[in-house]
Amino acid sequence: MARDLVAGWDRRDRAPGDKPRVLVIGAGIAGMSTGCYAQMSGMETRILEKHVLPGGCCTAWAREGYIFDYTIEWLIGTAEGNDANQLWRELGAFDGKTIKNFAMFNKVVDSDGRSVVFYNDPDRLERHLLEISPADAKLIRAFCRDLRRFIPMNLYPFLTPPPLESVGEKIAKLRTILPAFVLYWRTAATQMKTFADKFADPLLRKAFRNIFFQDPEDFPLLPFLFNMAAAHNDNAGFPQGGSLGLARSIEERYLGLGGDITYRARVARILVEDDRAVGVELKGGERLYADHVVAACDGRTTIYDFLDGRYTGPTIDRLYDELLTKPGTLFPAVVSAFVGIEGDLDADRAHSTTYLLPDSAGPGLPGSLQNSIVVQLRSQYSDGFAPEGKSVIHCTYFSDYSYWKSLRNTDRREYRAQKRQIAEFVREFLVSRLPELAGRIDLVDIATPATTNRYTGNFDGSILAWKAFSDADDLAAKLINKEHMRLPGLRGFSMAGQWVGLGGLIRAASTGRFVTQFLCAELGVEFQAWESSGTEPWHPDKLGHLPQLDARPVR
Structure with missing residues (x-):
């Protein structure tokens, strides 16, 4: 039986009093x-x-x-008591659900094996960063001081568009913004790349750019501090x-x-x-x-x-x-590699890690825009993502949409070959960094920016x-x-x-x-x-x- 796509919506005449x-x-x-x-x-x-x-x-x-x-x-609004959560x-987004919160936002590992963990707690973060680079104490303390200032703020303007705000809503917003105006202005006016370039330690120079897993480029300090503060308040969890x-x-x-x-x-x-x-x-x-x-x-x-x-x-x-x-105007598209794993993952490992790769690794990630890959242990995020006794890892990297679109349109065989190349790189890379996965990789599923465009219609797969x-x-x-x-x-x-x-x-x-x-x-x-x-x-x-x-x- 054919579907009735119209189902009563083909009528032009509307009776007085009908619902809009x-x-x-x-x-x-x-x-x-x-x-x-x-x-x-x-x-x-x-x-x-x-x-x-x-x-x-x-x-x-x-x-x-x-x-x-x-x-x-991460999802803003997972803690009670703010407008985003309302x-x-x-x-009904959280009906009957638990929320998973993590103590850290992300871990960044350089190609030489040195690492930094971006803890959401500013005190713990400050101690950790000072251990890595005492020479950068001034910058480290400044960043953590600003993070502490963001933590008590409760500005989530997602309920009413500004033109329709009541006088009371406008006053409430001003009461939140005005005491922190200088902080907002300064962190919005300071580019993360400008701030990060001041670090003496080369790891910190690169790591701060990748707090959000990969470098969003041209972001100021404000969104990094805002989201880390939300995570500290359990307001950026995983449903x-x-x-x-x-x-x-x-x-x-x-x-x-x-x-x-x-x-x-x-x-x-x-x-x-x-x-x-x-x-x-x-x-x-x-x-x-x-x-x-x-x-x-x-x-x-x-x-x-x-x-x-x-x-x-x-x-x-x-x-x-x-x-x-x-x-630089649109968010970059991404390549996703989902990896099915036999057995459980180490619960003590970071749930999310950005690996900064040596230049020699670049060809293994076709269409890559940044020489890095993000590895997330998705089975730590929520139950039900894998069959019993198995686990899921999600690997991603920013990628050029035009590369994948052109390849898929002109040479479907080579398009599939490039996806296999990603899968092979991911297999070898995961085993090199997590040796316990040797012989346990069950399957790999690849989605390119062309896939995103095909299923959603989003321009350039963004x-x-x-x-x-x-x-x-x-x-x-x-x-x-x-x-x-x-x-x-x-x-x-x-x-x-x-x-x-x-x-x-x-x-x-x-x-x-x-x-x-x-x-x-x-x-x-x-x-x-x-x-x-x-x-x-x-x-x-x-x-x-x-x-x-x-x-x-x-x-």
Whole structure:
């Protein structure tokens, strides 16, 4: 029996008093967040998703009982008592789940074997760094002093967009910001690379750049201190079930609120009449109509494919004409190598380690942008990622999307050969650094930036879209604060997601709340939100059926 993709949404006529209808393109975190808040605010919504799973890049896949969790490395908002946590609880993201917190953010190991551990506790971190390099005492104490100052701060502005903040909300924000204004200004104005270059010890010069696993380049000190302080407060933990588990919990919340998600529904274009979005047309020609359309998917696809580039302006033109392909504006894409291991992993090993590689190792990692590889012992993060008696390791590195896209389009055989080369490098490297893994590697599964683009449509395979603190940052903020997440000249339409709110899952989720608040203000509808009351304990079966990434694993 054929699916009814339209299912009542083909009607143009709307009876007086009917609930406002909202179509959402994309069942990523932003799209489902939009659906949840719109449902809570009394609207009727439907989400259209081209894939078979929710979450977008916040996803997982499976092979032979292993679950390869793709995205979350840490998640802001896992501790109670702050606005970020309130947002996640409104979305049901943590219903029935435990949270895993680590004492360290990351470990960095140089090619000569020297290492530094970035503990979240500033006192422990300071002692450790001073043991490594007493000559750098002044810089070490300055960094740890700033980290201590960030720890008591509670600034998570993810509940209300600035244009809609009440006087009380503005005052509360100022009370948080003003006492620390100089600290915020100084750490935002100081580039990490500038700070790191001052260290006398060559390991520290390189290691500080890689606190976030690999060097994000052009980041100031502020985000490093902010996230390490959050981790110290157990507010940057790992939720049970991981990436897809987060997406499934929000999906369950959305469906429980009366929403509907249609999978395998590929949007071809947004229907516009008299400069007003009135619905969408799917690839098969089916048309669905609504009072409002929200695109929570790739920004360029939305503006130039779904809308034929008809609704742009100075902000959009600069973002997508000038900055989209400018080096350093988008977060780099990544190559992922998931490794299935026979037996358990050493519980005393660091859960996350960045290995800085010698120049001779570069050819072993095709398309690499930085000569390093991140090794995360994912079985330490959450239960259920591997069959009983087995474990999972996730290895990643920043990589050039164009290299993989060109290879896949022009020479599929060589594309597969390069993936096998990565698998062979990872096997040999893991055994060289963790000798106890010799003879225990079960399988290796490789995802390239071309894979990310193929499954999610994200431009250049970038998982996090615009890079914070880049030239795009102020322009993206303008889309929220001035444009109210709309495109110039087009009514009945909004955008949500990381192409509006920048990278990070909490930011993606917040754009769903923001866009619904703007829509409620336009419609004269009261915005409503309340925390989920779900209490059923989380278990891996909640992930549902998972697809395989590729027909042939690399063994």
